[in-house]
Amino acid sequence: MSGYFRNIGETFTSLWDGMRVTWGHFSNKERLNATLQYPHEKWPIPERHIGFVEKDYNVIRSRLHVDIDDCIGCLQCERACPVDCIKIETIKVPKDVELGSTPGSSQTSTTSNGTNKRLLVGRFTIDMAECCYCNLCVYPCPEECIYMVGGPNMDKHPIDYEFAVRDRNGLVYEFDTATDEEVTQIAQLAGVADHRAQRTERLEQMRQAVLAPVPAAEAVTNGEEPVAAPPVAKPKKVITEPKMDLAVLGAIGDRVTRGLAKKAAMKAVRAGRTSTEVAEQVKAALEEGGKLTPEVADIVAGLAKIDIQQPGGAEEVAVAEAGVEEVAGADTEAEAKRAAPEPVADADATPKKETAPAASGDGGKGKVDLTILNGIGDRLARGKAKAILSKVTRQGGTPKDAAEQIRTALTELGKLDDEVEAILARLEG
């Protein structure tokens, strides 16, 4: 029974204790309140002290700011930036012109430290999306005009650490104050390129490219029924300069020789020579380099038979009849070539390829599928084999003859192993 009453008593005292606690909080709400009404009130961003002497190395990580009137365009900060988020472009002001003297100029001729400004800062952007807040750009600045806002720099610029934007481009802060006219004017006086105008031009080009109408042919996607697709001639590639199929030179085994030959050939082709002249020049170049062997000479002579594609010519491959037939035709052609490298006049392919460049038709005479020999591991053996194969093919031999000759040649060199044998067997087959 006494426990019963003691319980009731204890209940009252403990309940009263609890009431006292909450009343203490209620009546001291102003002192104990923990809420910070964020958009209206803000915590100061904590400063971080680095270095040995705290007051000398007082650093705040907030937003970079530039007092552009004090900037002399020395690019020190741009160079210091480890992530290249600072981009500066300057124009050297001619000696006889004082910056800011032109009417309507927004520039000052000197910084607040009294330094003469000899460069017009036409662009000063900082991409805060890229900035890593390392503060390294702040130290080299001779005019102390770039700094993190707030904290120790509170007297120069109030704190700003809330610069969220909807678009990432919004994080690119432009600090330059020079007007377009000013930049143009100074650039003309200095006789240098006007980067603002260039930028405008580039932007315009990009805009045009975006706005350009989509070509009608592009609009036709690869139809599910190629037969039903309208016969639209699709310009495959527009050749702007003379071009020549130099694949033949790939038959040259020696890499240095091949490089020399290709270089010479390209030069000659660009100079607008005919195939024969190209072959001559290549031969001359190789002779000069002392690389001209009879085999190489043979290969180079093959160049003379390849047509050069002239610029401006309607190099339109009729893809209109593309589709299953074309693919099939190409397949048979390739097979035919592999079976008999002799460039058989592709009887069934020709009518479809009336407008096709001659390079793939006639030029195919000197061309042979040498890739089958790529499996040969030894470079010397591969070169030899390829040379023989292309030579035999050009002379009208069958792959069997070529294989026979390659076998002989490689045996002499001691390079004939099982691997090569297998490849040769494939060539014969």
Place this chain on the structure above:
Amino acid sequence: MTSFTDSLIELLGGLAWVPENAAGIIFVTVSVLVALPVFLFMTLNAMVAVYMERKVSAFMQDRLGPMEVGIFGFKGGKRFWGGIGQTVADAVKLLGKEDTIPGEADRALFIIGPFILFGAAFATFIGIPIGYGLVISDFNIGIFFVIAISSIGVIGVILAGWASNNKWSLYGAMRSAAQMISYELPVGMSLLLVVMVVGSLQFHDIVMWQEQHRWFLFHSPFTALAFLIFFASGVAEVNRTPFDIPEAESELVAGYMTEYSGFRWSIFFLSEYANMAIIALMSAIIFLGGWLSPLGGLFRTFNLEQSWYFLEGPWWGVFWISIKAIALIFVMMWVRWTWPRLRPDQLMYVAWKVFIPFALANIFFVGIWELLLG
């Protein structure tokens, strides 16, 4: 003794253009006219009390509570009394919410449930005076009426819990029923003791008695204890912490209100706060002298001049009763944000093993007190 309803009937009956023998029309008109202020009072009470509750709870937990929503361009204080318009915004939001009824629910009962609870709270206000003669209808069985009608609310709670077809709702409803029935007894007994002393069930008579003698809170230690039991049981009857096991959030989601949303849910809310106001007003009237000025007794004790009685006019009465009720509502909030919830067994222990024995003993001792000192 006049009441709001009597005055209205007299007024309408005496008007020249009202046809004779139009009792039906007068009855309907008067019903609407008296229902309107009650409804307005309940709504206003809920809005103010919700705002107060949010602020009080916030301050007790070192927060600020609502601070941003203003009304008519007025946002309240900058630091501590902001967010005046919060409850208005909440009310609008609640009314705009989707009204969902669970597919497996008993539709009819589900819809009826909150309105029974609301009806009970609504009807209870009819008998409660908020000033001298300021009562919808002055019953001579006022206390009995209020206790009887407010007990109807439990039916609405059980219906809501049952019709929701949700185990949490049903648990909440069962607990609520058990709790409300248990705590009816201490409430009735502690009021019985006051009725015994006054010799009337009418609220006006009780206040009159207190005017002639003294507040029941200070009348005797037993009436003070009766006030404590009445107030605590009253808090239990309106299902507030620490007696809120019917809607214990941490165990029963929201108890019998779990499946309700939007308007129906706001009806529950309205009723809950109306019940709070009822308990506070009843405590104020029966134990704290109702609309009497707390200074009145002081003046009378020192035989001050009549000019000091200016604080006791009928409208000052409304002010005093409001102050007392608000103070009691504040105590309810204070208690709610301080004490933890009781377990169901502890709840039953408190009702049957503590409150009821004490209330019974109280009746006996008050009888002796009145016999010897009355």
